[in-house]
Amino acid sequence: MEGKWLPHPGAQLLLLLLSLYMVWASQTTSSPPVSQPCSFYSGKSCEECLRNVSCLWCITNYTCLEYPVHSILPPSSVCAMSSARWGACWINFEALIIAMGVVAGAIVLTITICCCYCCYCKKRMSQVIFLRMDAEEENLIRERERRQQQAAERKNERTVKHNEIRKKYGLLQDTDHPYSKYENE
The missing domain is CATH 1.20.5 (Single alpha-helices involved in coiled-coils or other helix-helix interfaces)
Incomplete structure (x- = not known):
C-alpha cells in the first residue's frame, strides 16, 4: 500500500467529529454561502477558499481543492498532510491527528x-x-x-x-x- 496512508480507526472518528464541528462552526459564522467551485479560489488566500466548507486548501501549491469526502483524511496524492488545511487556516492535519490522538489517549x-x-x-x-x-x-x-x-x-x-x-x-x-x-x- 505504497502512497496510501490508512489512519487508525480512532483517529478517523476523531477527525470525523472535528470535521462535523468545523461544519457546525462554519455554519454559525455570518459569512454568506459561497456557490463558486473550489478551484475558483486557487491562487487566492486560504481564508477565501475555506469559506466554502467543502473546500480544502493546500499550502504547498496554493490550490483550493474539493475535499475528498470518500476518505476522512485527504490522501497524499491530493495534498500532503502537513500542508492540508480545512475548516480553518491554522489547523495542520498532521499536528491535529497527533494532538487528538494524545488527547484521546489521555482521556482513555x-x-x-x-x-x-x-x-x-x-x-x-x-x-x-x-x-x-x-x-x-x-x-x-x-x-x-x-x-x-x-x-x-x-x-x-x-x-x-x-x-x-x-x-x-x-x-x-x-x-x-x-x-x-x-x-x-
Missing part, C-alpha cells in the same frame, strides 16, 4: 485509571465491611456467652435461695439417700 487512560481506582476502593471497602462484620459477629458471640453465664449464675443463686427457704420451713427433703421420700408412706 484517565477513564481506565478512574475505573481501576473505583474497583480497588470498592474491593477495599467490601473487605473493611467484611472485617467489621466479623468483628461485630465475634462481639455478639462474646456478649451472648456473657449473658448466658450471667443467667446461669442468677439461676444458681435463685436455686440456693429457694433451697434455703424450703429448708427453713421444712419443705426441703433430705436428699442423702434416694429412698427417703418413700419412707414416710
Whole structure:
C-alpha cells in the first residue's frame, strides 16, 4: 500500500467529529454561502477558499481543492498532510491527528485509571465491611456467652435461695439417700 496512508480507526472518528464541528462552526459564522467551485479560489488566500466548507486548501501549491469526502483524511496524492488545511487556516492535519490522538489517549487512560481506582476502593471497602462484620459477629458471640453465664449464675443463686427457704420451713427433703421420700408412706 505504497502512497496510501490508512489512519487508525480512532483517529478517523476523531477527525470525523472535528470535521462535523468545523461544519457546525462554519455554519454559525455570518459569512454568506459561497456557490463558486473550489478551484475558483486557487491562487487566492486560504481564508477565501475555506469559506466554502467543502473546500480544502493546500499550502504547498496554493490550490483550493474539493475535499475528498470518500476518505476522512485527504490522501497524499491530493495534498500532503502537513500542508492540508480545512475548516480553518491554522489547523495542520498532521499536528491535529497527533494532538487528538494524545488527547484521546489521555482521556482513555484517565477513564481506565478512574475505573481501576473505583474497583480497588470498592474491593477495599467490601473487605473493611467484611472485617467489621466479623468483628461485630465475634462481639455478639462474646456478649451472648456473657449473658448466658450471667443467667446461669442468677439461676444458681435463685436455686440456693429457694433451697434455703424450703429448708427453713421444712419443705426441703433430705436428699442423702434416694429412698427417703418413700419412707414416710
